Amino acid sequence: xxxxxxxxxxxxxxxxxxxxxxxxxxxxxxxxxxxxxxxxxxxxxxxxxxxxxxxxxxxxxxxxxxxxxxxxxxxxxxxxxxxxxxxxxxxxxxxxxxxxxxxxxxxxxxxxxxxxxxxxxxxxxxxxxxxxxxxxxxxxxxxxxxxxxxxxxxxxxxxxxxxxxxxxxxxxxxxxxxxxxxxxxxxxxxxxxxxxxxxxxxxxxxxxxxxxxxxxxxxxxxxxxxxxxxxxxxxxxxxxxxxxxxxxxxxxxxxxxxxxxxxxxxxxxxxxxxxxxxxxxxxxxxxxxxxxxxxxxxxxxxxxxxxxxxxxxxxxxxxxxxxxxxxxxxxxxxxxxxxxxxxxxxxxxxxxxxxxxxxxxxxxxxxxxxxxxxxxxxxxxxxxxxxxxxxxxxxxxxxxxxxxxxxxxxxxxxx
RNA sequence: GCGGGUGUAGCUCAGUCGGUUAGAGCGCUAGAUUGUGGAUCUAGAGGUCGGGGGUUCAAUUCCCCUCACUCGCCCCA
Numbered sequence: 490x491x492x493x494x495x496x497x498x499x500x501x502x503x504x505x506x507x508x509x510x511x512x513x514x515x516x517x518x519x520x521x522x523x524x525x526x527x528x529x530x531x532x533x534x535x536x537x538x539x540x541x542x543x544x545x546x547x548x549x550x551x552x553x554x555x556x557x558x559x560x561x562x563x564x565x566x567x568x569x570x571x572x573x574x575x576x577x578x579x580x581x582x583x584x585x586x587x588x589x590x591x592x593x594x595x596x597x598x599x600x601x602x603x604x605x606x607x608x609x610x611x612x613x614x615x616x617x618x619x620x621x622x623x624x625x626x627x628x629x630x631x632x633x634x635x636x637x638x639x640x641x642x643x644x645x646x647x648x649x650x651x652x653x654x655x656x657x658x659x660x661x662x663x664x665x666x667x668x669x670x671x672x673x674x675x676x677x678x679x680x681x682x683x684x685x686x687x688x689x690x691x692x693x694x695x696x697x698x699x700x701x702x703x704x705x706x707x708x709x710x711x712x713x714x715x716x717x718x719x720x721x722x723x724x725x726x727x728x729x730x731x732x733x734x735x736x737x738x739x740x741x742x743x744x745x746x747x748x749x750x751x752x753x754x755x756x757x758x759x760x761x762x763x764x765x766x767x768x769x770x771x772x773x774x775x776x777x778x779x780x781x782x783x784x785x786x787x788x789x790x791x792x793x794x795x796x797x798x799x800x801x802x803x804x805x806x807x808x809x810x811x812x813x814x815x816x817x818x819x820x821x822x823x824x825x826x827x828x829x830x831x832x833x834x835x836x837x838x839x840x841x842x843x844x845x846x847x848x849x850x851x852x853x854x855x856x857x858x859x860x861x862x863x864x865x866x867x868x869x870x871x872x873x874x875x876x877x878x879x880x881x882x883x884x885x886x887x888x889x890x891x892x893x894x895x896x897x898x899x900x901x902x903x904x
Numbered sequence: 905g906c907g908g909g910u911g912u913a914g915c916u917c918a919g920u921c922g923g924u925u926a927g928a929g930c931g932c933u934a935g936a937u938u939g940u941g942g943a944u945c946u947a948g949a950g951g952u953c954g955g956g957g958g959u960u961c962a963a964u965u966c967c968c969c970u971c972a973c974u975c976g977c978c979c980c981a
Contacts, residue, residue, distance in 0.1 A: 494954095494971080548979090549978075549980080550979080553905075554980090571980095601979090604978085605973080605974090606973095606974075606976090607975085609981085613981070615981060617981095747980095758981095765975070766975080766978095767981080769980065797981085800981090815941095819939065848938080848939080850937075850939085850940065852940095852941085853940055853942090857942055858942095864941080869939095870939080878939090880941090885940090885942095887940085
């Protein structure tokens with residue numbers, strides 16, 4: 490390591506990027522709040538089984554992407570690769586059964602050991618929403634509507650497509666899975682190497698293969714729709730009907746499957762073609778058996794996660810930062826007075842910048858670089874008259890303002 | 905984990921068919937302007953040419969390895 494470097498797949502988020510990330514989180518949380526979701530903040534690491542058991546021992550995430558380690562007390566710990574399992578664990582440990590239904594919004598970093606690409610880092614940030622304790626399709630409709638509304642608020646909804654599918658209840662899923670295994674086993678010699686591997690581990694995934702040969706075989710594969718029992722069928726119909734009422738467009742995609750074991754019924758992805766291979770910006774589904782898997786009371790759940798980096802790359806409607814007022818003291822007496830004035834104006838709610846050093850010219854240059862609306866120039870002349878020079882930096886107009894009237898005059902300035 | 909591309913100043917990039925002190929634009933610093941920013945002009949700072957090894961009289965340039973980014977696969981947010 491000649492030059493000090495960030496660890497592979499990690500990024501420093503500063504400046505414009507930080508503003509965009511902040512905007513995505515703020516917009517999402519604000520929207521979630523209007524939908525009645527409360528904030529939850531969970532640990533960044535958990536005992537490894539929390540993720541290993543729920544996501545599935547056969548899933549890629551568990552098999553090769555987890556940041557797991559033994560801590561100094563000998564505990565087997567994993568940095569969270571997602572939020573859902575941790576939130577369900579929190580639900581169980583916190584004894585929250587009596588408060589059902591619960592609606593949670595969370596955001597923060599997650600970790601997966603993968604090969605980095607644009608929109609895919611090893612430490613990445615997610616927004617996350619979960620509804621616990623609602624068995625009916627109302628939760629599915631609301632959670633998808635929330636995702637759509639956040640995309641709308643970010644100005645991205647018309648650049649995304651909602652892909653929708655159902656995996657049915659566990660019974661339906663199991664019979665379908667068996668049928669798929671039977672079908673693909675008959676065509677095993679024509680399948681790609683990857684898909685032969687999937688056949689053993691996660692046969693549903695073959696439906697999603699990009700391999701040309703696989704696609705041909707998939708074309709005639711049995712369809713989930715034909716294996717849904719009537720309850721699952723009715724459930725999915727109700728979800729679709731709700732989305733129709735809300736005029737949320739969706740694309741029924743029978744090949745949309747999820748890689749994690751805990752999903753049942755509704756599965757969905759908001760995808761974009763603007764990010765290359767990493768098209769999913771918000772994705773999730775129903776996971777009715779998950780909490781039980783963790784040893785909790787049988788409790789239905791549904792949720793989604795969104796990639797903040799991906800959303801931030803697309804969303805260009807972040808509000809411009811508020812333009813500051815530059816305070817420019819000249820001389821020692823002025824420094825002291827300005828220090829106090831600066832504090833007072835900030836307490837009054839103004840965004841105020843006071844450079845730590847420099848003459849008038851330098852400080853005005855800095856003010857200009859910060860895109861300040863105005864400068865308050867305070868020198869011996871002004872102090873003698875109990876005034877301050879207020880310079881509008883957009884048009885160069887200057888006026889003398891009494892020290893006591895500064896706030897009032899600043900309020901009259903255009904943004 | 906597999907395959908392809910890229911890596912030269914803070915940023916965006918030229919360039920060297922192997923040969924003295926490696927360039928530009930933008931940005932940065934200072935001055936013209938010791939109390940007036942943006943524009944202009946002048947000057948300056950800033951590079952072990954991603955890192956390590958090899959070939960050679962000589963490597964930023966050729967070869968090997970490695971690291972990082974990037975595109976696709978895999979997987980996923």
